[in-house]
Amino acid sequence: MENKFIQWKKQCLTKIDYSRKGTVDEDISHIVSVLNNSDNYFTTSSCSGRIILTDGVSDNPDVQKRNCSWLFVTHKKCLIRDLVSGLEKSSGDAVLKFEPFLLHVQCRQLEDGQLLHSVAINSGFRNSGFTVGKKGKIIMAVRSTHGLEVPLSHKGQVLVKEDYIHFLVEVANQKMEENLKRISRFYKCLQTALLPVESQSLCKFETEEKPVYKRRKKRGQNSACQDSRDISPIELEDCLDSGVDLFT
Amino acid sequence: MENKFIQWKKQCLTKIDYSRKGTVDEDISHIVSVLNNSDNYFTTSSCSGRIILTDGVSDNPDVQKRNCSWLFVTHKKCLIRDLVSGLEKSSGDAVLKFEPFLLHVQCRQLEDGQLLHSVAINSGFRNSGFTVGKKGKIIMAVRSTHGLEVPLSHKGQVLVKEDYIHFLVEVANQKMEENLKRISRFYKCLQTALLPVESQSLCKFETEEKPVYKRRKKRGQNSACQDSRDISPIELEDCLDSGVDLFT
Numbered sequence: 001m002e003n004k005f006i007q008w009k010k011q012c013l014t015k016i017d018y019s020r021k022g023t024v025d026e027d028i029s030h031i032v033s034v035l036n037n038s039d040n041y042f043t044t045s046s047c048s049g050r051i052i053l054t055d056g057v058s059d060n061p062d063v064q065k066r067n068c069s070w071l072f073v074t075h076k077k078c079l080i081r082d083l084v085s086g087l088e089k090s091s092g093d094a095v096l097k098f099e100p101f102l103l104h105v106q107c108r109q110l111e112d113g114q115l116l117h118s119v120a121i122n123s124g125f126r127n128s129g130f131t132v133g134k135k136g137k138i139i140m141a142v143r144s145t146h147g148l149e150v151p152l153s154h155k156g157q158v159l160v161k162e163d164y165i166h167f168l169v170e171v172a173n174q175k176m177e178e179n180l181k182r183i184s185r186f187y188k189c190l191q192t193a194l195l196p197v198e199s200q201s202l203c204k205f206e207t208e209e210k211p212v213y214k215r216r217k218k219r220g221q222n223s224a225c226q227d228s229r230d231i232s233p234i235e236l237e238d239c240l241d242s243g244v245d246l247f248t
Numbered sequence: 249m250e251n252k253f254i255q256w257k258k259q260c261l262t263k264i265d266y267s268r269k270g271t272v273d274e275d276i277s278h279i280v281s282v283l284n285n286s287d288n289y290f291t292t293s294s295c296s297g298r299i300i301l302t303d304g305v306s307d308n309p310d311v312q313k314r315n316c317s318w319l320f321v322t323h324k325k326c327l328i329r330d331l332v333s334g335l336e337k338s339s340g341d342a343v344l345k346f347e348p349f350l351l352h353v354q355c356r357q358l359e360d361g362q363l364l365h366s367v368a369i370n371s372g373f374r375n376s377g378f379t380v381g382k383k384g385k386i387i388m389a390v391r392s393t394h395g396l397e398v399p400l401s402h403k404g405q406v407l408v409k410e411d412y413i414h415f416l417v418e419v420a421n422q423k424m425e426e427n428l429k430r431i432s433r434f435y436k437c438l439q440t441a442l443l444p445v446e447s448q449s450l451c452k453f454e455t456e457e458k459p460v461y462k463r464r465k466k467r468g469q470n471s472a473c474q475d476s477r478d479i480s481p482i483e484l485e486d487c488l489d490s491g492v493d494l495f496t
Contacts, residue, residue: 129377129389141377150398164407
């Protein structure tokens with residue numbers, strides 16, 4: 001099992017990058033290298049977050065991905081003119097999306113996955129979770145609940161006015177900014193988590209995070225149609241008592 | 249550990265439902281009972297999927313949830329008049345969201361979590377994953393990538409025309425329909441997965457699913473900023489060889 005992990009890590013890190021971009025995004029390269037330089041982790045896919053304008057067929061959402069082209073994409077804040085000129089090229093159904101930081105990390109042991117999961121949750125990535133394959137591959141997915149998905153054209157016809165597009169650009173850029181804050185919080189918490197336990201009081205929370213956790217902890221466990229969809233009370237409880245407690 | 253699971257299940261299922269609605273949603277009650285009647289699972293929270301109009305402060309996305317009120321919510325398809333009359337009540341920043349089926353399930357053993365994860369992925373819930381707490385609680389979160397998040401007003405001022413709202417209602421209802429298809433696929437796959445292995449060839453895929461998986465499988469493992477964000481090739485590979493192979 002131990003040898004397998006080392007072998008998987010070697011195979012993965014020497015493989016060609018098959019992504020469209022072909023490189024790790026600038027804003028998360030420090031996180032990717034911290035993980036890849038540690039003994040217990042390596043990254044299998046990553047995206048720092050992006051604002052993307054797609055053009056596809058909405059009649060069947062199930063196959064949309066396959067018929068969809070990219071009119072515009074950026075991993076930084078976007079400009080109104082980028083979005084406007086992207087929309088001019090739309091011949092189908094254009095949708096503006098903000099897609100937050102996404103990271104897939106293979107972990108040596110389940111405990112390493114638990115530790116990384118607590119780091120992710122405590123940094124605001126509340127849709128994080130892992131998978132364990134039959135071959136024993138433990139993959140942690142660091143996911144945020146933070147999104148935006150706005151249909152802007154139908155059959156090539158733009159459906160909104162330019163002032164709405166201006167507003168959307170502001171909203172998308174604000175989400176990108178918040179995404180970068182969470183990335184840097186994740187990096188700090190990750191560094192702390194990889195330190196020996198006695199040095200782990202460094203990772204502090206931004207005050208507005210605390211009441212969110214407190215409120216959710218009160219909700220009880222068997223919650224049907226909860227309004228705090230992004231983390232279940234048990235997941236939270238598990239984070240609070242798992243790996244490192246970063247709430248101190 | 250075994251006794252603990254039975255104890256946790258008993259505690260959870262006898263607890264008061266703290267959710268706003270207070271009951272399990274109609275469209276998933278059959279899934280919730282199959283799981284709660286099985287020896288290896290129980291649900292800790294669930295939502296069949298909803299179309300929701302929130303009114304909040306967007307200036308700080310991080311605290312939006314705490315300052316946000318609900319103008320309108322439905323677990324069925326929505327009507328134009330519901331959305332229009334909801335928007336009339338907006339005094340802040342109204343956002344229309346489609347939130348798909350969400351289920352948190354506590355699993356007896358890791359293998360039970362793996363089995364449920366493969367069912368979730370194979371039914372189209374590609375953001376599914378589990379958490380393992382320090383106390384040994386294994387929680388599978390069944391999550392979809394299927395969303396919609398559209399800002400519609402700013403400081404109480406509606407930013408879009410009524411024909412755009414008509415279009416949005418169509419899009420949201422189409423997503424709700426697709427959500428119900430995935431729920432029924434999940435139910436079928438779950439029933440199959442809970443059968444003895446030799447009877448598991450019943451759970452078939454809709455043809456358009458297959459190429460998506462095939463394409464993703466080709467992408468290689470170390471994929472930076474992949475455009476198929478909703479599942480990593482390793483997660484997929486793990487599903488293909490985990491628990492049951494439902495691709496047969």
